[in-house]
Amino acid sequence: MGELLSETESLCPVCLKKIPARKVEDNGKVYLEKTCPEHGESKVLIWRQDARHYLDWTMGSEKGSGPLHSFTTVDKDCPYDCGLCPEHWTRACTMVLEVTLRCDLRCPVCFASADENRQYEPDIEAIRGMYEAVMEGVGACTIQLSGGEPTVRHDLPQIIALGREVGFSHILINTNGVRIAREPDYLRRIKDAGANAIYLQFDGVTDDVYRYTRGRNLFNIKRQALANCALEKIGVILVPTIVPSVNDHQLGDIIQFAKSWIPTVKGVHFQPISYLGRYPHPPGDEDRITIPDVIRALECQTDGELKWQDFLPRHAQDSHCSFSSFFILTRKGKLQAMSNLARGRVTGWGSYTEPPPEESSRRFMSRHWRLNESCCQSRDAGDFYSRLLNYYLTITCMPFQDVWSMDIDRLRGCCGHVVTPGRQIIPFCAYYLTNSSGQRLYPVP
Numbered sequence: 107m108g109e110l111l112s113e114t115e116s117l118c119p120v121c122l123k124k125i126p127a128r129k130v131e132d133n134g135k136v137y138l139e140k141t142c143p144e145h146g147e148s149k150v151l152i153w154r155q156d157a158r159h160y161l162d163w164t165m166g167s168e169k170g171s172g173p174l175h176s177f178t179t180v181d182k183d184c185p186y187d188c189g190l191c192p193e194h195w196t197r198a199c200t201m202v203l204e205v206t207l208r209c210d211l212r213c214p215v216c217f218a219s220a221d222e223n224r225q226y227e228p229d230i231e232a233i234r235g236m237y238e239a240v241m242e243g244v245g246a247c248t249i250q251l252s253g254g255e256p257t258v259r260h261d262l263p264q265i266i267a268l269g270r271e272v273g274f275s276h277i278l279i280n281t282n283g284v285r286i287a288r289e290p291d292y293l294r295r296i297k298d299a300g301a302n303a304i305y306l307q308f309d310g311v312t313d314d315v316y317r318y319t320r321g322r323n324l325f326n327i328k329r330q331a332l333a334n335c336a337l338e339k340i341g342v343i344l345v346p347t348i349v350p351s352v353n354d355h356q357l358g359d360i361i362q363f364a365k366s367w368i369p370t371v372k373g374v375h376f377q378p379i380s381y382l383g384r385y386p387h388p389p390g391d392e393d394r395i396t397i398p399d400v401i402r403a404l405e406c407q408t409d410g411e412l413k414w415q416d417f418l419p420r421h422a423q424d425s426h427c428s429f430s431s432f433f434i435l436t437r438k439g440k441l442q443a444m445s446n447l448a449r450g451r452v453t454g455w456g457s458y459t460e461p462p463p464e465e466s467s468r469r470f471m472s473r474h475w476r477l478n479e480s481c482c483q484s485r486d487a488g489d490f491y492s493r494l495l496n497y498y499l500t501i502t503c504m505p506f507q508d509v510w511s512m513d514i515d516r517l518r519g520c521c522g523h524v525v526t527p528g529r530q531i532i533p534f535c536a537y538y539l540t541n542s543s544g545q546r547l548y549p550v551p
Contacts, residue, residue, distance in 0.1 A: 108132035108139075111157055115514040117185070118142035119388065119542045124183070124514070131157035135391075138511060150510040151391045153426065155398040160426070163397075167425040170196030170464045170521060175243050177529055184514055185539075185547065188532040190243060190523070196422050197244040199467035199521040202280070202534065203236055204228075205265055206254040207550065211282055215319045215347055215379065226551045228527045233265055237272040239529040246273055247464075248471045250305060252280035257292070263299035270300040276472040278305040278343070282320070283331030290334045297340045302476040303372065304335055308344035310353040311363050318352050336370040341477030343373045343500075348395050350379075357400065358407025361441075364499055368435050372475050373500035376400055380506040382538045389510060397429060400503050408441075412501070416443040422463030424516035428504040430470065434490075435497040444494075464521045474500050507535040509542065527551065 108130030116127035116138060127140040129152070136153035153160045174197070178189025188194075206227045209216075228236065240247065249269055256262055256279060269277050279296060283306050286293040308328055309319045316324040335342050344364055348354055357376070364371045378395035381388075404412045416433070419425035433441035461469070478496050507516065512535070520533035532548055539547040 108137065109157065111136065111161065114138075114516075116140045116512045117509055117514075117539075117547075118145050119148055119509045120145040122509070122539075122541050122545075122547055124185075127513070129160075129513075131160075136160045138513065148388075148510060150389070151394045152396065152511055152513075153398060154394070154396045159398065163419045164423075164425050165419075167419065167421055167423050168463060169519065170422045171462045173197055173243050173531070174245055177239065177243060177531065185512075185517055185533075185536045188530065188536050188548070190531045193518070194533075195519045196521045197462075197464045198240070198247045198523040198531065199464045200248045200250055200471070200523070201240050201244070201531070202250045202252045202522070202524040203233070203240075203269075204252050204254060204524065205233065205256045205262065206259055208258045209253060209255040209282075210258055210284055211255065211320055211322070213282075213320045215349065227259065230261065230264065230268065232527045234268055234272070235529060236525045236527060237269055237274065239531065240525050241273055243531050244523070246275065247468055248276045248278065248475075249274045250278045250280050251301075255282055255284075257281050257285040257296075263295045266296060266299040266301050275302075276468075276476070277301050278303050278475065280305045280307075280345075281331075282307045282324075283328055284324075286334055287327045287330035290338065293334050293338050293340070297338050301340065303341040303343055304331070305343050305345055305375075306331060307347075308360070309346050309349075310356045311359045312356070315353045315356065319347060319349060332367055332370065336367070339477055339479045340370075341372040341475065342367070342370055343375055343475055344371060345375045345377060348376055348378045348400065350393055350395055354395060354399075354403060355407070357403045358409075361404065361408055361412070361499075361501070365435060365439070365441065368499060369496050370477065371499065372477065373502060376501075376503040378503070378505040380535075381508040381510065382506070382540050388542065389508075395505070397426065397503060397505060401429070404501070411441055413443070416445055417501070417503075418445050420463070421466060422521060423519035424513065427516060427520070428502060431501045432474070433499045433501065434493050435499065436493075441499060444498075467521060470500075474498065506538070509539055512539070 111129040114127050134156045138152050139149045141147045173190040176192045178187050178191045180191050279301050309315050313323040313325045364374050417429040417431045420428040431445045436442050522534040523531050524537040537548050
């Protein structure tokens with residue numbers, strides 16, 4: 107039995123009942139252990155580093171602000187009463203609004219289990235209600251229009267404009283890039299309607315990666331989507347899903363690729379694979395990529411251009427959810443860190459008084475995940491201040507929880523939420539959660 111670090115609650119991977127859980131150190135790594143009286147024991151790797159590092163990562167973390175308005179009451183307790191309920195610790199920094207369940211791909215790796223055969227789509231009035239629920243429940247956070255694949259909707263520009271009308275000033279489009287690569291006029295209409303950036307699925311720099319994760323060659327399509335975004339002057343965040351032994355050796359290559367597309371590319375947001383949707387089988391240690399794994403890979407695969415101390419924990423509880431960092435691209439073509447563990451959190455950069463954690467994250471995304479259209483056109487132009495405003499790259503990471511790794515305390519502090527057509531606001535990791543048979547905790551329409 108490993109050394110006990112703390113106790114929490116989790117879910118049984120089979121029946122989804124809430125059960126006690128323990129975080130323990132075993133052989134220099136941190137695991138979540140739990141036992142269901144009916145379905146037995148479970149032990150999953152959650153941190154491939156020792157206990158001291160795991161505990162140090164939480165230094166300075168704090169609870170956020172609860173919801174402005176709760177749409178549900180506490181009855182069965184977390185995670186069964188999401189709405190948000192009055193006991194949730196943190197308002198949303200990001201809100202996912204699914205505008206369709208349809209998709210023009212059928213990716214083998216898909217937490218939403220989206221495909222072309224699922225036809226449900228909220229109409230424009232239902233979407234208005236979803237926007238209004240977000241504004242009432244948590245205020246004006248970053249909106250991610252998602253799916254499915256949101257660009258299969260011809261009225262997506264109208265949906266974006268509606269979000270602006272309701273009062274949201276930072277709207278991202280979560281997309282595989284297929285349509286915006288093929289139809290630059292459609293991309294132009296998205297931008298003109300008020301979209302601030304494209305949140306582009308981008309798993310690697312070779313087609314063997316895409317054949318595994320997306321079922322087809324897509325690298326040239328991704329490059330064309332980026333080229334169109336550069337022409338239309340809309341920023342892009344590259345979003346790689348990291349899968350062990352598939353693309354975890356390409357993290358450094360993805361960063362180098364992103365550098366070559368600055369200032370259009372504003373950030374890289376790594377998402378280590380979670381076993382949701384079409385991945386309901388029990389994962390082993392070798393199937394897990396944890397935050398320390400990502401940071402080590404970035405340092406090693408960039409030959410030290412990126413360093414461990416450049417990456418900062420999320421300041422809200424639970425800080426094991428994510429890391430953030432901020433770099434400027436120097437005239438010599440190197441990334442220079444403006445974030446440092448010794449200096450404090452990146453999300454508070456430029457602020458003399460620290461806001462609540464979720465507001466700090468909102469400001470970070472709103473400030474940096476968009477393109478300044480007046481930015482310098484030449485990489486050699488501009489002084490340090492101009493480069494700070496335009497020629498930068500954010501590098502962030504968020505490993506979502508699944509039924510094996512679910513930590514209820516971490517879920518209570520979640521600031522990445524999904525709004526439903528029924529006006530519920532549900533933490534991302536609860537909304538997409540499936541048991542070992544693929545049954546969802548929160549069924550979709």
